[in-house]
Amino acid sequence: xxxxxxxxxxxxxxxxxxxxxxxxxxxxxxxxxxxxxxxxxxxxxxxxxxxxxxxxxxxxxxxxxxxxxxxxxxxxxxxxxxxxxxxxxxxxxxxxxxxxxxxxxxxxxxxxxxxxxxxxxxxxxxxxxxxxxxxxxxxxxxxxxxxxxxxxxxxxxxxxxxxxxxxxxxxxxxxxxxxxxxxxxxxxxxxxxxxxxxxxxxxxxxxxxxxxxxxxxxxxxxxxxxxxxxxxxxxxxxxxxxxxxxxxxxxxxxxxxxxxxxxxxxxxxxxxxxxxxxxxxxxxxxxxxxxxxxxxxxxxxxxxxxxxxxxxxxxxxxxxxxxxxxxxxxxxxxxxxxxxxxxxxxxxxxxxxxxxxxxxxxxxxxxxxxxxxxxxxxxxxxxxxxxxxxxxxxxxxxxxxxxxxxxxxxxxxxxxxxxxxxxxx
Amino acid sequence: xxxxxxxxxxxxxxxxxxxxxxxxxxxxxxxxxxxxxxxxxxxxxxxxxxxxxxxxxxxxxxxxxxxxxxxxxxxxxxxxxxxxxxxxxxxxxxxxxxxxxxxxxxxxxxxxxxxxxxxxxxxxxxxxxxxxxxxxxxxxxxxxxxxxxxxxxxxxxxxxxxxxxxxxxxxxxxxxxxxxxxxxxxxxxxxxxxxxxxxxxxxxxxxxxxxxxxxxxxxxxxxxxxxxxxxxxxxxxxxxxxxxxxxxxxxxxxxxxxxxxxxxxxxxxxxxxxxxxxxxxxxxxxxxxxxxxxxxxxxxxxxxxxxxxxxxxxxxxxxxxxxxxxxxxxxxxxxxxxxxxxxxxxxxxxxxxxxxxxxxxxxxxxxxxxxxxxxxxxxxxx
Numbered sequence: 001x002x003x004x005x006x007x008x009x010x011x012x013x014x015x016x017x018x019x020x021x022x023x024x025x026x027x028x029x030x031x032x033x034x035x036x037x038x039x040x041x042x043x044x045x046x047x048x049x050x051x052x053x054x055x056x057x058x059x060x061x062x063x064x065x066x067x068x069x070x071x072x073x074x075x076x077x078x079x080x081x082x083x084x085x086x087x088x089x090x091x092x093x094x095x096x097x098x099x100x101x102x103x104x105x106x107x108x109x110x111x112x113x114x115x116x117x118x119x120x121x122x123x124x125x126x127x128x129x130x131x132x133x134x135x136x137x138x139x140x141x142x143x144x145x146x147x148x149x150x151x152x153x154x155x156x157x158x159x160x161x162x163x164x165x166x167x168x169x170x171x172x173x174x175x176x177x178x179x180x181x182x183x184x185x186x187x188x189x190x191x192x193x194x195x196x197x198x199x200x201x202x203x204x205x206x207x208x209x210x211x212x213x214x215x216x217x218x219x220x221x222x223x224x225x226x227x228x229x230x231x232x233x234x235x236x237x238x239x240x241x242x243x244x245x246x247x248x249x250x251x252x253x254x255x256x257x258x259x260x261x262x263x264x265x266x267x268x269x270x271x272x273x274x275x276x277x278x279x280x281x282x283x284x285x286x287x288x289x290x291x292x293x294x295x296x297x298x299x300x301x302x303x304x305x306x307x308x309x310x311x312x313x314x315x316x317x318x319x320x321x322x323x324x325x326x327x328x329x330x331x332x333x334x335x336x337x338x339x340x341x342x343x344x345x346x347x348x349x350x351x352x353x354x355x356x357x358x359x360x361x362x363x364x365x366x367x368x369x370x371x372x373x374x375x376x377x378x379x380x381x382x383x384x385x386x387x388x389x390x391x392x393x394x395x396x397x398x399x400x401x402x403x404x405x406x407x408x409x410x411x412x413x414x415x416x417x418x419x420x421x422x423x424x425x
Numbered sequence: 426x427x428x429x430x431x432x433x434x435x436x437x438x439x440x441x442x443x444x445x446x447x448x449x450x451x452x453x454x455x456x457x458x459x460x461x462x463x464x465x466x467x468x469x470x471x472x473x474x475x476x477x478x479x480x481x482x483x484x485x486x487x488x489x490x491x492x493x494x495x496x497x498x499x500x501x502x503x504x505x506x507x508x509x510x511x512x513x514x515x516x517x518x519x520x521x522x523x524x525x526x527x528x529x530x531x532x533x534x535x536x537x538x539x540x541x542x543x544x545x546x547x548x549x550x551x552x553x554x555x556x557x558x559x560x561x562x563x564x565x566x567x568x569x570x571x572x573x574x575x576x577x578x579x580x581x582x583x584x585x586x587x588x589x590x591x592x593x594x595x596x597x598x599x600x601x602x603x604x605x606x607x608x609x610x611x612x613x614x615x616x617x618x619x620x621x622x623x624x625x626x627x628x629x630x631x632x633x634x635x636x637x638x639x640x641x642x643x644x645x646x647x648x649x650x651x652x653x654x655x656x657x658x659x660x661x662x663x664x665x666x667x668x669x670x671x672x673x674x675x676x677x678x679x680x681x682x683x684x685x686x687x688x689x690x691x692x693x694x695x696x697x698x699x700x701x702x703x704x705x706x707x708x709x710x711x712x713x714x715x716x717x718x719x720x721x722x723x724x725x726x727x728x729x730x731x732x733x734x735x736x737x738x739x740x741x742x743x744x745x746x747x748x749x750x751x752x753x754x755x756x757x758x759x760x761x762x763x764x765x766x767x768x769x770x771x772x773x774x775x776x777x778x779x780x781x782x783x784x785x786x787x788x789x790x791x792x793x794x795x796x797x798x799x800x801x802x803x804x805x806x807x
Contacts (some may be wrong), residue, residue, distance in 0.1 A: 208462075208506060254456070259508035295456040325461035326508065341460035346470045347624075348460065 003240040011190030011422040012037060013415075014099055016087055016371070019047020020317055021396025021411040022195035023069045034422065038073075038189055039085040039101055043068065044147040051130065053175055053227040053235070055404060056276040057307040062404075063146050070148040083149060086183060090192065090372040093389025094421050099187045105180035107154035107164075113140060113174040114150055121170030124165045128232070131225045132200075132238070140167045140176075145230055154178075179310040191391055194383055195411060196371065198362035201256040201263055207356055210256055210327040215241040216336050217327065219255075220273050225413055227280040237284055239355045241334040246288060246355035249281055250338050252324040253294040254333035257361030259307025265380060268401040271298045274359045275311045282316060287319035290317045291351055293324045293340050306396035320349060327356065362401050389419045396409040434483035438523070442480055445539075446733040447519035452696050453477040453511040459503035462656040463639025465496065467806050470625050472496065473503060473513040480516055489524045490615025495797030497521075500656030501730050515731045522735050525753070525789045528608030531740075538785040551583040551777035554593060555585075555770070562589075574766070582694060584766045585773065587687060597780045605792050612793065616800055626804035639803035640795075649796065659730075660725055660747045669743050675709025676750075697755065714748035746775045758763045 006122045011034075015026045018040030030036045044050065049062045060215040073079050088100035110119075118140035125136040130143050139158030142150075152175075158164050159178065200221045203211035211217050216239045218226070231233040239246045256262035271294070278290050298317070299308035311317055322340035327337055330352070337352045367381025375392060376384040383394030395414035396407035444452055447680055460471040472493040479487040488494060497517045504514040524536040537543040559570025574583035579737075613631065620626040627794035646652070650670075653663035682702050686692040695705045720740045724732050747773035783789060 254508075258454075258456075261506070261508060295454065321457075323456040323458050323461075323508075325458040339461050341457035341471050341474055343455055343457045343474060346475060348466075348468045348471050364536050 003237045004381045010013035011035075011095065012188075013418045013422070014187060014189040014192045015099070015195060015396070016037070016192065017047065017082070017197050017365075017396075018042070018081070019195060019197045019396065020065075021197065021398070021414075022047070022051045022193070023066075023073070024408045024411035025193045025195060025395050025415045025418070026079055027069060027072050027076070028078050028412050029046040029071070029418055032077070034419060035078045035080075037080050037082070037101075037189065038089065039082045041084065041086050041145075042143070043083050043106060043151075043153040044143040044149070045073075045081070045083065046146070049404060050144060050146065050222075050309060051221065051224055051228070053224050053229075053280065054276065056272045057303050059276065059279060059377070066146060075146075082185075083148070084153075084221075084358070090211070090374065095190045095424075096190050097192055097391070099192070101185050101187060101190060102288070103183045103185060105182055106151070107159065107178055107180050107213075108140075108175050108179050109180075110151070110175075111173045112151040114152060114352040116142070116152070117124060117172065117174060118152055118154070118167035121166040122158065123166070124158050124161065124163045126157055131232045132222045133166070134220070134222060134225060135156035139163050151175075152193065168353055192372075193393050193395050193411075193414050193418050194366075194371065194375070194398050195366040195395045195410060195414075196398040198339065198364055198401070199368065201267075201360045201363045203255060203358050203360050204357070206256045206360075208227070208325055209252060210329070210336070210356075211358055214327065214329040214334070214336055214356075215239075216246075216329070216334055216354065217358060218276065219358050219360045220270065221253075221360070223277055223280070223357050223376055227277070237355075239334075244354070245285055246281075247285070248289045248291070248353040249355045249357060249377040250268050250291040250293060250324070250336070250351055251277070251357045251359055252338065253292065253297070253359045254323060255358035255360045257359075258295065263361050263363060263380065265361075265401065266298065268405050270359035270361055272304055272307070272403065274357070275299065275308055277357065278311055278314070278317050280315065286316075288316065289353075291320060291338075291353065292317065293320045293322060293338065295321075295323050320351075322349065360380075364398055366398060385417075387417065390417070390424075394419050426443050432482060432484065435485045438485040439480065441523055442516065443521045445519035445735075446731045447480065447512070447516035448731075449510055449512045450477065450480055450516045451511075452509040453481060453507075453513070454509055456508060458508060459513040462503045462506045463497070463500060464500070464657065465498065465652050467496075467625075467801070469806060474516050474619045476517060476520065477511065477513055480520060487619070489527050490612070490619045492616040492620065492797040492800050494520050494524065495794045496801060498652050498656065498794075500653065500659045501660065501727065502656055502658045504730060505658045512729075512731065516649065518731075518733070518736075521790065521793075522733070522787070525785065525787070525793070526672070528612050528793075529604060529784045529789070533565055534782075535785040538782050539735060544738075547778065547782065548774060550769075551593070551774045551781070554777070555773065556591070558589060558593065561696055574762075579760065579762050579765050580693075580695065581753070581757070581766065581769045585769060588691075589788075590773065593777060596779060597777055601780050601783050605789075608784065609792065609796060613800070616790070616797065620804055620806075623632045625806055628804055629677070631800075631803070632658055636799060636803050643798050643802050652724045652759070659727065663720070665719035665723055668712045669720065670716075671758055672709045672711075672713030672747065673743075674717055675705055675712065679688075679706040680710065701790060707754075710747055710751045713743060714751060717736075717744035717747060735787045739791050741780060742775065742786075742788075746772070792801060 013029050015022045015034045015173055016039045018038055025035045026038045046066050050064045055062055084104040084106055086102050088102045091098050105328045117249050119138040122138040122140045125138040127133045128135050128137045140152055140154045142152050164178055203219050225231040226237045257267040281288050299305050321343045324338045325341040327336055335352050335354055336356045337350050340349050342349050364381040382400055383398050387395055393414045396410040435608055457474040460466055460474040494517050499514050499518050501514045504512045529535045562569050569586035569589040570751050617631055650663045650667050748766055753768040753772050
């Protein structure tokens, strides 16, 4: 965008969170000439979107969108990115904030070429959080192929072990630095945009839905990883107990959402996510029977409604109005029987399937750890924007449950709000 | 369901159910979690999801004459898991309260029984009956109510004659049975019609022999409290209910033995503590008192379940009956004549209340639930 010398602007913007919302706010603000610090707690940018197989409703891979954004970040000298970074203390007022940022060591410096020799040398394997623990990776790893910054990471778990030394000696480029220490830096910024995003609701808390007890019950985000070409099964959807191709799948909607015992609100995306995921299964296993158990199907807007209608025409996708409230496992076949009342016919349904997908909802990251005492939250941990006060704003799913499109629109708006704070100071 | 159904909402019914303990009824969004959570709900047309929408829409005729509201034992499994806090268990309890009033006559008495402000009047009725009868009889030289019985031994019959007890209690008991009989005839017709219209049964009509056979088949399950034990959320209730239930049955048996012994064998009380009938009486009394206390404890510890006046009335009555009976006996053995006679008088007031008001109180579930469970067995509903 505009790269010519525009009117000099004072102050800079801190964006917390490098998911799709944070990336958008960062780019929108930087591309009109503002200095932006983007911090991300993971070793990579892209957030939840990076974990998806496809977007709805266009069913395109999110990697292309992320790639363009990463390119824009790389090319923009006004953006300073910190990964493995978390906000420490925030003090000050709108227009003048002092922020401490805690930087965790990556143990790999910018000389890394992603050759992968360190990972080969490392023996210890650790749970792969990017794949929700479905598989493991080495103690030295690249979070995923498209990871930006494109640099390996050494897990703190292997620091001080023989493995760390093996990584060090395996690296031909002098990129492994085991002496890297945690650091704290100070930033002075005029505005802060919190794009801290969401966590999939912990499905083990939903006692009656059996997640964690029965291996063939997975979450919708796990299914994204199973369907993704760079996932643990290279895009084949195989059920966890025996790596078999499932012939029947049940989707359990509102798993923990719209439920006062869990998340009292609608998570907005899960209906569309499940509808989208039926296409993953139809594409791979044309004979599989798919059951979607729901309270109400919510496909907001014309485009989503059209998508839903298309799926509804599919003879292999069966919609049942009734929430699954009980599951059981057959100990031999490891098949799962879900129980619901079909509220249309008034019959109790016991459907046995080979794989169950829980459409778990989103919980704001801030519900677990509230970052700044100066922010206001809803009871559920979503940040409330105080536009009158200004200075700090929440974007995307930190503010409310949202899909990618709405998050981007919202994040663009928050870039403007942040800019207004700087101009008015 | 297949045919068109003209919805005629009864707004007052909705209001009534909400005041009877179903105040969160409208929070229901029909997810049907409750029907699955319920351990005793049938496979075909399970409850309470359909009752929740019918109540929300004010479809009184789909609920009052619906046996399913009685199949529910109010264990609270549905309420615990309900994602909306709509408390289906409490709503069904409220609908049952409404149904009891609906099938009982006279209505005014039914209303009074459910109104805490009327309680003193209700308690005063038997006291007045006893006193008036006693004084009127005295005028004719019959001393059935003698405030100065004297004697070396405390004999309650010398104070309040067995004749007077039976003269008041037996007609009251028979009256209650008559009121039940009137209500039951309508009730049975209604639940059958409802079951046929909602496709819950293939039976065209109720044949009495088959129905009685079904009753005999379900009695063991009732005695063993099988349905209570299927519950997960509130299993402690089974013990408490069983103690109160068998306490009442034991005392009913004892009363009948006394009655026969008195009129057939001319055998007067009080019985010796060594008499096996006395053992049964004491065990049943203790069971009633402990069971009532456990019920109070369970009710107070379950904060997510509503407790209504109708619940407290029944638990209070059971406890008061047990306590007044046991204390009457203990003061008699302790030689406290005045206190013992006073307690006996209170005890008789409570016994009369038990008989007279049962068709209008929550205790009517004894009859309606038994009939509903029998009907379910008869209708072969699984």
